Amino acid sequence: MTKTNLITGFLGSGKTTSILHLLANKPANEKWAVLVNEFGEVGIDGALLADSGAVLKEIPGGCMCCVNGLPMQVGLNTLLRQAKPDRLLIEPTGLGHPKQILDILTAPVYEPWIDLKATLCVLDPRQLLDEKTVMNENFRDQLAAADIIVANKCDRATAESQQAFSSWWDTYGGDRQFVETTQGNIDGSLLDQPRRNRAALPESAAHSHSHPSNKGLAALSLASHQRWQRSLNSGQGYQACGWIFDADTVFDTVGLLEWARLAPVSRVKGVMRITEGLVRINRQGADLRIETQSVAPPDSRIELIHDSDTDWNALQSTLLKLRLS
Numbered sequence: 001m002t003k004t005n006l007i008t009g010f011l012g013s014g015k016t017t018s019i020l021h022l023l024a025n026k027p028a029n030e031k032w033a034v035l036v037n038e039f040g041e042v043g044i045d046g047a048l049l050a051d052s053g054a055v056l057k058e059i060p061g062g063c064m065c066c067v068n069g070l071p072m073q074v075g076l077n078t079l080l081r082q083a084k085p086d087r088l089l090i091e092p093t094g095l096g097h098p099k100q101i102l103d104i105l106t107a108p109v110y111e112p113w114i115d116l117k118a119t120l121c122v123l124d125p126r127q128l129l130d131e132k133t134v135m136n137e138n139f140r141d142q143l144a145a146a147d148i149i150v151a152n153k154c155d156r157a158t159a160e161s162q163q164a165f166s167s168w169w170d171t172y173g174g175d176r177q178f179v180e181t182t183q184g185n186i187d188g189s190l191l192d193q194p195r196r197n198r199a200a201l202p203e204s205a206a207h208s209h210s211h212p213s214n215k216g217l218a219a220l221s222l223a224s225h226q227r228w229q230r231s232l233n234s235g236q237g238y239q240a241c242g243w244i245f246d247a248d249t250v251f252d253t254v255g256l257l258e259w260a261r262l263a264p265v266s267r268v269k270g271v272m273r274i275t276e277g278l279v280r281i282n283r284q285g286a287d288l289r290i291e292t293q294s295v296a297p298p299d300s301r302i303e304l305i306h307d308s309d310t311d312w313n314a315l316q317s318t319l320l321k322l323r324l325s
Ligand SMILES: Nc1nc2c(ncn2[C@@H]2O[C@H](COP(=O)(O)OP(=O)(O)O)[C@@H](O)[C@H]2O)c(=O)[nH]1
Pocket: 009, 010, 011, 012, 013, 014, 015, 016, 017, 018, 094, 122, 152, 153, 154, 155, 156, 181, 182, 183, 184, 282, 283, 284, 287, 288, 289
């Protein structure tokens, strides 16, 4: 059986960072797999996780639970049967609702395959200060469904965010555990904590995001001879716009990093080719992280997410001008 953990958390809270940390510290003799679902259609987390050595399955473009959970089940079946991992970490989109995913994971058909352990919810306590986030029922239900709360981004904590977290904890903490982390430095032993049967979670009422393509089953990719492609997704008051560029497209380094830093959106992530090689760009609000990447994906891809109307065409035309080849 595959020991399985659901790693939830709102947009940009640090789920992928935490998973990368856990993978970097996993027992050397174990085979781990990651199932990741992103809000945008242009899957980026897969490229971010490509360096990690885990077996990876991506389900881009919405939530795992849609279409009767079919995309998720296909991904799950492939991973469990083909890779037979010792452990599976599941990262749903930050806008996803945990109920449907937990229902699938606890369905009788998976009983012989999945040993479901604790659900971790990664939280940036500053999110508790943002009214729009706190109003989002998926944000609240992610916390409610968790066995362990990972209060991440301790380096960015303020007196207000600490206060907000302790009052949340006093009201809702219950029998949960919490740990405080920076860069998702979770102790791997937490993954073996048992899953508790939480009081029935409500079904998500706001199950309203669109599924423009219903492709869902495979990450988007370019057709042959196609140099670039863009894809939009929207739902729950958020919009995502992503671009894929072929492997021959190289970007101006300074221009690209400035574009990513200044784009008037809340979230930017991508793995892109620049003259020096491959760069990973990850921005949440004003927190920007730039890293190099060694494993080369077949294309360059970048995605922006924002919670109000954004002039994607203006951003696109600047981005296209930054191409050197
Ligand atoms: N300052 C700070 N930034 C962090 C920390 N953990 C993650 N980040 C950054 O937050 C952004 C979102 O992280 P990511 O793991 O991609 O979030 P996800 O959307 O929940 O998967 C990235 O730019 C990360 O580098 C942390 O502890 N401190």
